[in-house]
Amino acid sequence: MRLRCAVLDDYQGVASALADWSLVDATFHREHLPSRDAVVEALRDQDVVVAMRERTPFDAELFARLPSLRLLITSGMRNAAVDLDAATAAGVTVCGTGSTSGAPVELTWALILGLARHLVVENTALRSDGPWQSTLGIGLAGKTLGLLGFGKIGVQVARVARAFGMDVVAWSANLTEDRTSAEGVRLASSLEDLVAASDVLSVHLVLSDRTRGLVDASVLKSLRPTALLVNTSRAAIVDQDALVDVLMAGGIAGAGLDVFDQEPLPRGHVLRRLPNVLATPHLGYVTDGNYEVYFREAVEDIRAFLDGSPIRVLT
Incomplete structure (x- = not known):
């Protein structure tokens, strides 16, 4: 049979x-x-x-x-x-x-660029006959990309960042300077050091007991108000409730999210509505x-x- x-x-x-x-x-x-x-x-x-x-x-x-x-x-x-x-x-x-590995790398950059240039706001305005230019974009050249995780995907994200003229710094628990220096990337001494240096913080870790909730309220509050957070890895690495609080308070400039604690993301969820969030329905591998x-x-x-x-x- x-x-x-x-x-x-x-x-x-x-x-x-x-x-x-x-x-x-x-x-x-x-x-x-x-x-x-x-x-x-x-x-x-x-x-x-x-x-x-x-x-x-x-x-x-x-x-x-x-x-x-x-x-x-x-x-x-x-x-x-x-x-x-x-x-x-x-x-x-x-x-x-x-x-x-190329697919999530590409989506990571789609989110970073979309956030930096306010593409959703500007495209919505254009389609609805709204204002012509209402936002001031963030230029990436000279800015610092922080990579939380430097595996196969993180390395490729770093190579694109360098093409944009960005400084790149990376950290994970077992990351060594030999691995980062080979890619022209600085090794942060700690998670705190990585967060403090980052204009854009992008998450590329494997979910484990050690990484679950690693980006918690204290980490999020340590990001500069102009910073962008991008997560195309696993939702549970970032404390979603704490992230919502920081976004609603304007503690960071925006978040690009492809992963969520509950998927599909429930209708009416606050992350569907926040103006400083660019969200996609887990398309990183699609x-x-x-x-x-x-x-x-x-x-x-x-x-x-x-x-x-x-x-x-x-x-």
């Missing part, structure tokens, strides 16, 4: 066309499943689930309610929303896929090239599982 496969969060309705799903009976869910009961109802008879990023938590309680599940595939090779120990205990194999990799390799994972030799297994 052919395996039954559910593909979650196919918002754009493109998954079926980006890979050959003929080896399974595939169901594509265009809408996010909003509750645990909705997830169970939709997936209870599925042998394979393809999950998009960290939108749907898979923990011991959910695995227990999905007795047919044999293979869980996540886009990318890391997913903090999947309890791998619980998966193993439930007899579920968890596999990942490749991804490209490009044609990235999706082609995700879904093609998801099918490869299924085929390897059926052959008895799973690949890209997460442990």
Whole structure:
């Protein structure tokens, strides 16, 4: 009997066309499943689930309610929303896929540039016959970009910043001067030093117990009033409630956000309305090239599982 496969969060309705799903009976869910009961109802008879990023938590309680599940595939090779120990205990194999780092780099710069030049305000005014030029843009040349995290994505963000004539400083707990100096980037001595130096602070850390809530109220209040904060990494690294407070008080000039504590961001949420926020609905990885990799390799994972030799297994 052919395996039954559910593909979650196919918002754009493109998954079926980006890979050959003929080896399974595939169901594509265009809408996010909003509750645990909705997830169970939709997936209870599925042998394979393809999950998009960290939108749907898979923990011991959910695995227990999905007795047919044999293979869980996540886009990318890391997913903090999947309890791998619980998966193993439930007899579920968890596999990942490749991804490209260029997509989040590009969106990071879209947010920085959009904030700096007030593109939403000015475009809205132009479309509504509003005032012709009402804002004063922020020139980036000579400004300092602070990178909280200097992995594969952070390095590429830094290279673009240098092309704009920005000074770049970076910090993370285990970052060394050898790594930063090779890219013409200064190493901050501490998180406090990084924040104090930054005209733009961009977050590029992996979410872990150590980084969760790292950018808290005290860090946010230490940013200069003219500073911009950008987060295309993981929402939980920044204290969202504290960020809202700082934004509403005008403590920083603006925030560019692609990740949120709850996704989709609820209708009417304050972050949808604040004029000093440029927000996108978690688009950092949403490009044609990235999706082609995700879904093609998801099918490869299924085929390897059926052959008895799973690949890209997460442990």
